[in-house]
Amino acid sequence: MECDCVKLSAMGxxxxxxxxxxxxxxxxxxxxxxxxxxxxxxxxxxxRLAAIARRTGLAKPTVHRHLRTLAEFGFxxxxxxxxxxxxxxxxxxxxxxxxxxxxxxHAQPYLADLRTRTGQLAYFAVRDGRETVxxxxxxxxxxxxxxxxxxxxxxxxxxxxxxxxLSALPDAELDAFLDSGPHPxxxxxxxxxxxxxxxxxxxATESGYAVDEEFEEQDTVGVAAAVHDxxxxxxxxxxxxxxxxxxxxxxxxxxxxxxxAAARAxxxxxxxxxxxxxxxxxxx
Amino acid sequence: MECDCVKLSAMGxxxxxxxxxxxxxxxxxxxxxxxxxxxxxxxxxxxRLAAIARRTGLAKPTVHRHLRTLAEFGFxxxxxxxxxxxxxxxxxxxxxxxxxxxxxxHAQPYLADLRTRTGQLAYFAVRDGRETVxxxxxxxxxxxxxxxxxxxxxxxxxxxxxxxxLSALPDAELDAFLDSGPHPxxxxxxxxxxxxxxxxxxxATESGYAVDEEFEEQDTVGVAAAVHDxxxxxxxxxxxxxxxxxxxxxxxxxxxxxxxAAARAxxxxxxxxxxxxxxxxxxx
DNA sequence: CAATCGCATTCCATCTTTCGGAACGGATGT
DNA sequence: ACATCCGTTCCGAAAGATGGAATGCGATTG
Numbered sequence: 001m002e003c004d005c006v007k008l009s010a011m012g013x014x015x016x017x018x019x020x021x022x023x024x025x026x027x028x029x030x031x032x033x034x035x036x037x038x039x040x041x042x043x044x045x046x047x048r049l050a051a052i053a054r055r056t057g058l059a060k061p062t063v064h065r066h067l068r069t070l071a072e073f074g075f076x077x078x079x080x081x082x083x084x085x086x087x088x089x090x091x092x093x094x095x096x097x098x099x100x101x102x103x104x105x106h107a108q109p110y111l112a113d114l115r116t117r118t119g120q121l122a123y124f125a126v127r128d129g130r131e132t133v134x135x136x137x138x139x140x141x142x143x144x145x146x147x148x149x150x151x152x153x154x155x156x157x158x159x160x161x162x163x164x165x166l167s168a169l170p171d172a173e174l175d176a177f178l179d180s181g182p183h184p185x186x187x188x189x190x191x192x193x194x195x196x197x198x199x200x201x202x203x204a205t206e207s208g209y210a211v212d213e214e215f216e217e218q219d220t221v222g223v224a225a226a227v228h229d230x231x232x233x234x235x236x237x238x239x240x241x242x243x244x245x246x247x248x249x250x251x252x253x254x255x256x257x258x259x260x261a262a263a264r265a266x267x268x269x270x271x272x273x274x275x276x277x278x279x280x281x282x283x284x
Numbered sequence: 285m286e287c288d289c290v291k292l293s294a295m296g297x298x299x300x301x302x303x304x305x306x307x308x309x310x311x312x313x314x315x316x317x318x319x320x321x322x323x324x325x326x327x328x329x330x331x332r333l334a335a336i337a338r339r340t341g342l343a344k345p346t347v348h349r350h351l352r353t354l355a356e357f358g359f360x361x362x363x364x365x366x367x368x369x370x371x372x373x374x375x376x377x378x379x380x381x382x383x384x385x386x387x388x389x390h391a392q393p394y395l396a397d398l399r400t401r402t403g404q405l406a407y408f409a410v411r412d413g414r415e416t417v418x419x420x421x422x423x424x425x426x427x428x429x430x431x432x433x434x435x436x437x438x439x440x441x442x443x444x445x446x447x448x449x450l451s452a453l454p455d456a457e458l459d460a461f462l463d464s465g466p467h468p469x470x471x472x473x474x475x476x477x478x479x480x481x482x483x484x485x486x487x488a489t490e491s492g493y494a495v496d497e498e499f500e501e502q503d504t505v506g507v508a509a510a511v512h513d514x515x516x517x518x519x520x521x522x523x524x525x526x527x528x529x530x531x532x533x534x535x536x537x538x539x540x541x542x543x544x545a546a547a548r549a550x551x552x553x554x555x556x557x558x559x560x561x562x563x564x565x566x567x568x
Numbered sequence: 569c570a571a572t573c574g575c576a577t578t579c580c581a582t583c584t585t586t587c588g589g590a591a592c593g594g595a596t597g598t
Numbered sequence: 599a600c601a602t603c604c605g606t607t608c609c610g611a612a613a614g615a616t617g618g619a620a621t622g623c624g625a626t627t628g
Contacts, residue, residue: 028614029586030317030353038373041381050604059588064606069314074412080515082605086381088410089322091388092417094378096435097325097370104375126372128358133376151380231364312585313615334575343617348577366576 029066032058036066037090040076041151046083103227103235104136106269110238110262111138118255120242121146124227125161127234128153130177132161135236146220146241157183157197158190160222161237163210164263167201168226168234174201189214208260210237211252214244221247223256225263230271238263316342317350321374324360325435330367387511387519388420390553394522394546395422402539404526405430408511409445411518412437414461416445419520430504430525441467441481442474444506445521447494448547451485452510452518458485473498492544494521495536498528505531507540509547514555522547 035056039047053063067084070076074089086094098104107124114122115138123137131153140146156162156177166174183192191197204210212222224239238259240247247255319340323331337347351368354360358373370378382388391408398406399422407421415437424430440446440461450458467476475481488494496506508523522543524531531539 028353029313030350031357032586033314033317034354034357034359034373038377041377041384043380043384045386048604049606060605061588061607062586065586066314069312070318073315073318075318080517086385088412088417089318090381091385091410091419092412092435092437093322093325094381094435095417095419096327097374097378098382099434100325100327101370101375102329126375128372128376133372133379135375135379150383151376151378153376233364316615332575333577344576345578345617346615349615 032056032062033066033070036063036070037075040070040084040086040090041094046079046085048083052084098135101135102270103266106266107136107227107236107238108138110266111136114138114238114240114259114262115140117258118240118242118251120240120247120255121148123148123161123239123241124236125154125224125239126236127156127162127165130156130180132156132159132165132237134161140242146243147217148241154216155183155186157192157215158186158212159216160210160212160224160241161239163201163204163212163215164224164226164237164239165234167204167210168228186216187214187218189218191215207256209256209263211256219244221252223247223252223259225256225260227263227266227270229267235267235270238266313350316340316346317354320347320350320354321359324354324368324370324374325378330363330369332367336368382419385419386554387550390550391420391511391520391522392422394550395420398422398522398524398543398546399424401542402524402526402535404524404531404539405432407432407445407523407525408520409438409508409523410520411440411446411449414440414464416440416443416449416521418445424526430527431501432525438500439467439470441499442470442496443500444494444496444508444525445523447485447488447496447499448508448510448521448523449518451488451494452512470500471498471502473502475499491540493540493547495540503528505536507531507536507543509540509544511547511550511554513551519551519554522550 035058036052039052039055049063049067050060052058052067053060056063067076067078071078071084071087074087075093076084076090077087078084103126104124111122111124114120119140121137121140123134125132125134127133134148134150134152134154137148137150154162156166166177169177178194178197183197184190185192191200201210209223209225212220212224214220216222220241221244222239222241224237226237227235229235240255240259319342320336323336323339333347333351334344336342336351337344340347351360351362355362355368355371358371359377360368360374361371362368387410388408395406395408398404403424405421405424407418409416409418411417418432418434418436418438421432421434438446440450450461453461462478462481467481468474469476475484485494493507493509496504496508498504500506504525505528506523506525508521510521511519513519524539524543
């Protein structure tokens with residue numbers, strides 16, 4: 001979830017004789033359209049216009065106009081009763097994006113491998129601001145019900161992938177993050193204080209993999225390692241997730257290095273991609 | 285106050301470039317942003333600004349500004365060398381959209397079932413204008429290499445899912461489509477003439493499933509049936525796809541009814557969902 | 569080694585588009 | 599029948615979008 005505090009409205013407009021002010025509403029139409037898309041993709045079936053208007057803080061006519069535009073292009077699809085759902089164009093775009101993003105494509109085999117070797121749910125997540133988003137996962141065998149689905153988000157500071165990404169950050173950025181705002185506790189185990197968080201991240205840096213000991217959800221443990229490409233740019237994290245009594249400390253100690261190795265191999269592949277491009281270019 | 289006398293500064297404004305006729309310009313910024321998103325999702329790794337500008341027919345500064353906005357929101361992600369790829373927010377949105385769209389969710393079990401029972405690749409596609417888009421698929425076993433991936437598109441008139449959707453259309457709409465423009469031939473087998481197409485669709489209407497006999501790709505055969513929800517609204521099509529010598533006429537005759545049955549069951553589920561919604565809403 | 573090309577980026581004057589409050593009919597539910 | 603709530607239309611005012619020209623950078627070329 002995003003809060004509305006993203007406005008920032010760069011250039012400080014001095015005197016703003018604006019008769020209809022307050023609620024931070026808008027920047028450009030593009031930003032609004034993006035918010036709408038995000039709402040459309042959200043769970044909860046088709047959304048009604050008024051509901052969307054409330055959720056986004058936009059005026060009804062504005063939402064209406066944009067939805068019409070989106071619908072016209074197939075990004076939204078109106079239902080019989082005047083609600084809107086994600087349209088075919090958006091779904092197609094979604095499918096294409098997930099399939100063609102190199103990180104996802106290359107991660108897939110590792111996910112499958114990790115899953116079969118550990119029996120746990122394996123997934124790949126990318127960073128989005130102060131959270132991570134799961135964008136690929138390999139279901140654990142036989143209804144190993146964990147509450148994780150594609151698109152699921154978790155705070156950077158309170159789950160394995162986030163911690164792994166933090167541990168791979170330059171010191172300056174890590175400090176900046178640690179200093180930024182309070183880090184809410186999701187469970188009684190969540191590390192919320194700066195020192196504790198820093199220590200947890202530090203351990204991840206040393207071992208090469210991060211461990212989530214019920215930080216995000218009770219009885220749920222995770223292991224993750226960061227993935228980067230040739231430029232050293234962070235691309236995401238490979239992670240395992242399972243119930244605490246299955247992913248006990250012994251298993252974690254066993255699987256951690258496996259996840260780390262997978263992340264390194266994947267990183268190498270992503271680095272190679274640039275080379276592959278050159279190859280293609282040089283080839284017939 | 286300055287009189288206009290000293291406006292200086294090359295007043296002349298030689299050619300009052302009023303040309304901007306309307307090449308591929310288009311309309312609002314939202315539409316442009318959508319085009320950009322689509323390009324970002326496309327295969328071929330990160331895209332460079334100039335390339336995008338060319339592909340979309342937009343001016344460089346325009347593309348640049350929009351990409352910056354998209355990047356600011358995490359929908360696009362700039363790479364080191366000034367190119368852009370799909371950003372985390374877009375990927376997250378994509379994952380969420382695909383996972384929460386009821387049609388996709390409910391289709392998944394049927395896809396898995398169809399795949400195991402037929403040994404062919406099973407997929408679900410939705411209509412987008414004059415084409416269909418594959419948005420979910422169940423890989424065929426052992427490297428059954430078929431050229432199909434999530435996001436893949438096919439013309440309505442030349443592939444099983446499209447034909448199935450056409451066969452479920454009201455007569456008026458079907459006629460309108462058949463009359464609209466030439467329907468290009470993708471293989472020597474493609475039905476291109478109105479009469480032939482109408483007949484093919486007619487057969488699908490009667491049997492309840494459509495068959496693609498190498499219309500789209502040589503040596504590739506498909507079987508599909510339309511899926512609709514409680515409102516009678518078309519939601520997509522379940523389909524099988526395989527090599528001609530595997531999906532021979534006998535198999536097609538055998539699998540056709542299976543696909544049809546799956547599509548009906550899925551339709552019933554989607555219908556039920558709407559009913560549940562109405563219940564919740566206390567409607568009607 | 570210098571000239572050239574292509575790219576990303578910035579600037580700016582013009583004006584097209586957007587924005588949202590208010591008002592309007594049509595549903596729904598009481 | 600009344601009170602809401604919703605989707606939709608209208609409109610003036612203002613914000614943002616637009617693309618040509620110009621700049622600086624880097625790689626490719628002669």
